[in-house]
Amino acid sequence: MPPSQDPLYAGLGQAVRIGTDLLASLIVGGGLGWVADTYLFGSTPWGMVVGLVLGVVAGIRNAYRSAQQWPKT
């Protein structure tokens, strides 16, 4: 078996992936909301609230999607 299809590697890769994907979506969502608040609309704090919620949704969706591609062992 080539190492790239080794279930250990593939599983470890998925495990390492999901945590940071969640965090990064949260950062991006909150960050975009904050930028919209501070520089565009002056609607503090609503842009950030909406952005954070969207970020959480995007992060969970990413985690869900990469879990769908988990290697079948």
Next chain:
Amino acid sequence: MEESPLHPFELHNWIPISLGGLDISINKAVVIMWVVVSLVAVLMVMAGSARKLVPGKLQSMAEMMVDFIRGIIMDTMGKEGMRFFPLIATLFLFILFCNLIGLIPGSYTVTSQIVVTAVFACLVYGLSLIMGFLLHGVKFLGILVPPGTPAWLLPLMIPIELISQLARPISLAVRLFANMTAGHVILGVLFGLAISGGLLIGWLPFAFTIAMNGLEVGIAFIQAYIFTVLTCVYLGDAFHLHGHDEHAH
């Protein structure tokens, strides 16, 4: 004796150079990067120059490495992805050697600087965007609309997809940076405990330091591997819009 565990990450300019207000001074990280680049180049050239039918130690190591990277590309991108082989192999080997060299005491982990990882992530993500727009034109924006989305969900799905797209380079950069930094902070804390503990109890954290170093070698490999896999996945998404599932096996 009391040193911050973050102290090893500080960089001091060895040779200050300023180019039109731009700070391009030579520091430890730059020198280690040169060392890594020349090490990888020398090793690969030495391994490739023998070309024996029955490979020696170095040649079979290099062959394994190349086969490994080839396997990743074929799994995630399919045959078209092979034209990116040089880029992806370079990224993998550079990150792997940076991570491993950083584990030698007294050396420096270049990948624990977020500048370095962020540049790689932006390079990869920018390349995938350029590839996507070159191949698909404006239709590439369809990556923001997952297949099978009902029309009334679009105002919700497009911001979510936009966020998850923008999160890609950030998660690439942060993952590598955070893993390398955290590992070395733990090593630093444990080693500090070992030194301040003295002989009576200090052997215990010292033993942990050795165990952690072993674990860090594994993490060095896994982080280089996952960075490469995600590079392939992102580039593959730009290749076949929504169609990458049939290449997944």
